[in-house]
Amino acid sequence: MTNATPALPADLLDRALRDRGVDRFAGVPCSYFAALIPLLQQDGRYVACANEGAAFATACGFSLAGAPGAVLLQNSGLGNLVNPLTSLSAPYDIGVLMFVSHRGDPDGPSDEPQHRLMGAATVPLLDALRVPNWQLSPNLDELGTTLDAALDAVRSGRTAALVVPRGVMAKPAPAEQLPETSQRPGTEDVVAALGALLRDELVVSTTGFTSRWLFAGADRPGNFYMQGSMGHALSLGLGLALSRTDRRVFVLDGDGACLMHMGALGTVGAQHPGNLVHVVLDNQQYESTGGQPTAGARTRFEDVARASGYRWGGRVTSLSDLKPVLEHVGSQPGPALLVIETTAGAGAAPPRATASLDPDAIRARFMTEAAG
The missing domain is CATH 3.40.50.970 (Thiamin diphosphate (ThDP)-binding fold, Pyr/PP domains)
Known part of the structure; x- marks a missing residue:
């Protein structure tokens, strides 16, 4: 991503996915998706799951119902979904579209210690699990081509991953600061x-x-x-x-x-x-x-x-x-x-x-x- 390329707005990505029949999501939050998740929650299209394996299995359920299911997750959660990926999605040919934030990207900005190992292992791990993967770009000329390629794999019964580097997704607008009315302590x-x-x-x-x-x-x-x-x-x-x-x-x-x-x-x-x-x-x-x-x-x-x-x-x-x-x-x-x-x-x-x-x-x- 270059400084001349603006970040990808969440509503634009959502519209592009809806145009391609992707309308149901499950996941565990990552700050990279801080603008996208509230947008999906507005009309009940996002299921907040306890862990990434549960989110992946939920998305498999969406796909079994006839339309491609999608998962949002931080790459640190890949370990939680290896089991349903390899023993549910793969043998039954149930395709799921994964959006995987790339914390600890070795080619990106410096990150926290807990992200470094998985950051370096993310793409090799996806390759080892035979998950076709692409890096999501904010370039609008590339977005449609990338989504189409990934969804071709999903509709053929394979799980596919879009790896999302830091800064690709636009940040949410600052939330309005409302006065605290709760009696709960901070x-x-x-x-x-x-x-x-x-x-x-x-x-x-x-x-x-x-x-x-x-x-x-x-x-x-x-x-x-x-x-x-x-x-x-x-x-x-x-x-x-x-x-x-x-x-x-x-x-x-x-x-x-x-x-x-x-x-x-x-x-x-x-x-x-x-x-x-x-x-x-x-x-x-x-x-x-x-x-x-x-x-x-x-x-x-x-x-x-x-x-x-x-x-x-x-x-x-x-x-x-x-x-x-x-x-x-x-x-x-x-x-x-x-x-x-x-x-x-x-x-x-x-x-x-x-x-x-x-x-x-x-x-x-x-x-x-x-x-x-």
Whole structure:
């Protein structure tokens, strides 16, 4: 993409796809698609899925119904959809059109550490999986030709991918700043309050803004900041809790991340670690990718936890309730799950932990603390 080529407007891409019979989408948000997803949501043409494998299978369902299904995903999520791609789409010749954002593109601008390996592997992985792929260009003269080639493959029963580099899709217009009317506390306030209550606990914080706010306001060697690996904070915390039964382990999770691999709650319930406390910050959106709504507005995580075998599950809606509830949770054996209802943070989030610490430094100091 050159400086002389304007970014591709979301409505133009949507119109070109509709003209070619592509009208149903499923996905997991990426900021590269921050303008496209709300456009599709306006008339119910986008299904927000818990993870990329579920999104891909949903799109296969669209295709089985007669019109090509499409998936929007970040390339980090390719690993989540390899199974349905190779064991559903391929053997049954069910074609799906994938839009894959290319985070960590080795030929693009510098990106975060968690994107570099998958960035370099994205196109080779698609090639290895026999997925024909093209790079999406903002050049309007190329757009129709690229879409036609990809959809020819899809209609022949093959999944095809359009790889989307940074800057190809136009950004959304700035959202109108409406006055905050919710009584829920902001994410940064909740994380600050939690940080003030920590003592010698080992803490795993999920990817996204949660880890940013925790690092900015309550950094300590016993915090492990996850960047990437969305949905796996709980399983990482479970391994720690089972290995260090003498230390209490806190997992700071998000609603979108918890939804992504909710089966981990069943594993925690089966293993029953008495030293594990699972905190879910529930703002009902993917805040770090543009505020797209999650699929969990009706999900009562505390009910799912109790049904999965957690000893305790509860919910708070205000900071004033947080300390007494955590004291109650800390006085009894776990596993316990606490949902804290939050709103999106005000203003820009602080930098990621890796802006100051290399990932290996985060790991090394945490391991030293965990061994103590």
